[in-house]
Amino acid sequence: MIAPAVVALLLIQGYPLVRLLVLSTQDFGPRSLFTGQADFVGLGNFTEVFGDPDFRAVLVRTVVFTVLCVALLMVLGFLLSHLLTGVAPWARVMTTVCLVLVWAMPMVAATLVWQWMYQPQYGVANWLLTKLRIFGDLSAYDWFSHPNQALGLIILLTVWKGLPFVALTLFAARGQISESLYEAARLDGAGTLQTFRHITVPILRPVLAILTVLEVIWSMNSFTPIWVLTQGGPDGRTTTLGVLAYLTAFSRNDYGSGASIAVVTVLILAVFSVFYVRRISDQAEQGGTA
Template sequence: MSATLTEHDAAPRTPGPRPPKPDAPAARGPKKRKFPFAPWMLLAPSIILLVVMVVYPTILMFVTSFTDLEIKNKMLGTPANFVGFDNYVEVFTKSDFPAVLVRSLTLMVILTVLIVGGGMLLALLMLRLTKGWRLLVSVGLLLAWAMPPLSATVVFGWIFDTDYGVVNWLLNTITGTQDFRGHGWLADPLSFFMVLIIIVVWQGIPFAAFTLYAGLGQVPDEVLEASQLDGANAWQRFRLIVMPYLRNVVTAVIVLETIWNLRIFTQVYALQQQGGLASETNVLGTYLFRQGLGEFGVTAAIGVFMVILLMGISYYNVRSSLKEEEA
């Protein structure tokens, strides 16, 4: 019989040499992040353009505001003298700049209220209109928005013309008299600004209306229907439901319209050329333009003040946008 070796009878196995363990990788320091060249290369043209067109002129204007630079320095090639804050003192004490500033701020408030209020009413109206009427209103708004400010001002200047204006003819026809024949609407500062307000509001309402109409689409219909079932009237639904949804949109429109209305220039200057008195109808833009023909130091001081004023107005909008991004 052949003997069979069992597992117990077999010779014990001697453990063989174990393969060496791979060396543990040496502790590495924090990986250095490569500089993102590609994004900066793409942004470089815009940054260069921004520096050349905005940053450099702003710095130059700020430096010039502390000198007595005039046109004679440019013609004779002589350097300007450092005068400190004398230009700022002169602007607010020895010129009619304070009156122009008050006039510009008053006009800005009136225009902003009329444009935002009219835009809101048109946006609410467009929600109620049928598709055909909504398209017709949209085309009309786009035509008013697309017309260049100078062209619109010239057209309205002819409408309110002293001798051939449609307004004078229409008023004489309605009253049955000739009291408005030869009436100069642009010669009187009050009626001058009335015509100016009509032009600016007519061209400013389309932007506000389209923006607010787009914002109204964010309001859920279910919430409005539920509030209506609970007994809320139209004003309560608008104030307590619609406005909270539109708060950010309305804020952005108000800030933008405020800045644009404070920087208004083309319409005022064109109306002044058609018969308005510049000394009594100047706003910040036209006043700065007319001052720039002589004393550059004083003009630069006015420009610096306008930049600070516009930055202060824009601060609230920028802060609100940053808070929304962080939320």
């Protein structure tokens, strides 16, 4: 019964992945696009990529970017899901509708809105901050010309766009926990933090594991917000692995090296996913045995 799904995955993901692996071992340049022939270089592309100081800086930046995005998403998502369980029904419906609208907005459209908000001359964010008179006159301030501010805005955009999925998933999972468990804990004198630690987190651990893996994959592969807002600039200071692979392949016409960067990204995510899922499974088994 799962054969159709397996075949579909092999066709949609298996073949492109194999083709990517083959391309990463070839000296595939503009000439190869016309001739269809490329010299086999083995691990030469990987050696060149790992020997590039810019690649190491991009790798560190990608890890930091991913960690910050995932940490903010999980913390804010948990807080928002907890808020949804305690508000009035009408407030819960309004909040859920707003979250769904944010989630349903295409990433390109959301990124363009974000870009307009922080436009130097006419951006509403600059206008509002100037009116508040906290940071001085920011009416002509260009956020995206400063690397740290630009990367911070990209992180905020990524978190804002991904927050509905995390919050609504945790809210749905939280609704499956019996209130009798919390009532029994309160009768035993447990406080909010104790019930959160000993009831909520253990029961939601499988959901948290899946969300963490998914958000790590999506954050590390984030391309649209970075490309639309900064195209990896200024001076490459907002470039991540996904953007670097695109620039290497399509701007420098070095398709083999671009493919090798993409393969490195896939391997990093695969190793993390396997390690994290196995660790969560071991913890679940130890908890079940105990």
